[in-house]
Amino acid sequence: MNFFYTINGKTVKQFLLIIIIAFFAAWFFYIGNNIYVPVFSTKDGPKAVYKGEKNIALTFNIGWGDEKAEPILDVLKKEKIKSATFFLSGSWAERHPEIVNRIVKEGYEIGMLGYAYKDYPELEEAEIRKDLYKAVDVFKKLNIKEIKLVRAPTGHFDKKTLKVTDELRFTLVHWSIDSKDWTNPGIKQIVKNISKAEKGDIILLHASDSAKQTVSALPSILKTLNNKGLKLVTVSEMIANAETKSKEIK
Template identity: 70%
Template structure:
């Protein structure tokens, strides 16, 4: 959030200028300290949430695969995790309606991970719109109609993505902490990466088949979070009743 002030030196004495400037500088710092949910944004435009003020949000991307999603859901159930957000590609959801139903039934939040796995920064607005609209139709056919969140399939987004998502009624969600489970660096490394989680973080995991070590690492990660007394919430709950700060996206 940027503030620009123009003072006419002919109209103000030097002392008044100094006092006024100091006042606004102090106000800027004060505002920066009370804002709640950091976000990327276009200038004066739609925002992409990447961090909250408190609590912790576990998020899972699923774009393809038949093997990893169900074991992760089993672990969340076993560890009594009631809140998490799953970003699902429309094409994956079409192929796995039973798992989509289970995610909804067990109380987890669903966000859209596009339809196809495409880099939105390389697409024109029309193509982004078509991809999200196709995903929207896929979820409606599965009776999932209350989706409010979108995550760019590759994690890369720009002004076009934010504008299209906003036009379709979605908020783009990024993350503040990446477990890097998608690189399969080893269970201990995933646990170590996630151990940096603190209040307000949106933590990124994957439940696609390419993330082969996530399910093994997850129980200890959840236990570490509980030991920190961090409450697990959905991204929507983290966003609720919160103001935002913005970093301009070119």
């Protein structure tokens, strides 16, 4: 006896449609619950984060000077900005404990620029480690004990830097948008440099005295980011519970 099963074309189409919808629903659910953070890395080794998937992070480097940091804090307070990350050199923090205390008191995140403003690729591993330990000691004396983020002082880093920061259990943070504010190109140009920012970008700004136009540019920067619907978060919030994609450093 032969049995024949028949399925009409309409039923097949409906079945395929259900499968396709289920696939895309699963895919969007997966994407929505996994943040991918692009990184620089050694092959199968330590990584440096430079970009996130969601939101946006404002970061300010401070290596020297005592005139620009507080006016920038004033603007952030006036604009009701609660999330920003300040990367401070230990030598600067040591000389300006009252400003460091204000940064902490106003709820901003602190990362380290090492102690002295040195170019890490020019140093041996032991010297990089010594510079970071010295910075850690300074921040401990300022009652800041849980710093997890480090940025290479000059922005330059190599495999040695990645290795040392990883051994010391720091996350090395770079950036994806450079405001170039330290070159003082003009307020409009600084804003223009940042206007290309999209979700996931980590923006580099400076609160050192050499960046003379950042304070004046900051209100327009914040307005631009707000108009693009970008939510400001700290670097730690951006990379929390994130998976990573790697870009190898040769």
